[in-house]
Amino acid sequence: MGLVRWRDEYKIDIAEIDREHQALFDGIAALVTCLLLQRIKEPDGERRQLLLDEITLQLKTHFRNEETWMKEAGYPEYEQHRQEHKRLMDEGQRIIREKIAAGESVSDLLVCLTCWMDEHVVEYDKELGRYAKQRIASYACPS
Numbered sequence: 001m002g003l004v005r006w007r008d009e010y011k012i013d014i015a016e017i018d019r020e021h022q023a024l025f026d027g028i029a030a031l032v033t034c035l036l037l038q039r040i041k042e043p044d045g046e047r048r049q050l051l052l053d054e055i056t057l058q059l060k061t062h063f064r065n066e067e068t069w070m071k072e073a074g075y076p077e078y079e080q081h082r083q084e085h086k087r088l089m090d091e092g093q094r095i096i097r098e099k100i101a102a103g104e105s106v107s108d109l110l111v112c113l114t115c116w117m118d119e120h121v122v123e124y125d126k127e128l129g130r131y132a133k134q135r136i137a138s139y140a141c142p143s
């Protein structure tokens with residue numbers, strides 16, 4: 001399973017959400033590169049927990065910001081999308097615990113995380129971008 005990197009196809013054309021997505025993908029990719037090239041030591045124990053806690057916090061913050069945007073925009077799929085964020089956090093944390101117990105490296109965990117992000121952005125966040133475009137189009141002045 002390879003690392004998923006930020007691609008222009010992820011853009012949903014909501015500037016603040018695109019910025020956060022790109023920062024998440026780029027941040028994790030930079031970290032994995034450092035780990036694989038052994039520019040930094042594979043974290044274990046408390047350091048690994050701190051690192052995973054930091055990434056979890058970034059993801060939670062992103063989900064909260066996205067949910068605020070959806071709510072303010074009156075997005076009809078808000079509740080379903082919010083539930084999907086919750087499922088991702090709950091299931092992600094369970095899987096991470098299992099993988100750590102099985103001795104997987106942090107870089108492998110991070111690669112997994114970028115795959116989940118890829119699936120979520122493509123399946124759910126892109127839909128949000130389409131909704132935003134339709135809304136903007138509905139406000140356009142007739143020519």
Ligand SMILES: [Fe+2]
Nearest residue numbers: 066120124125
């Ligand atoms: Fe989302």
Ligand SMILES: [Fe+2]
Nearest residue numbers: 021066121125
């Ligand atoms: Fe998102």
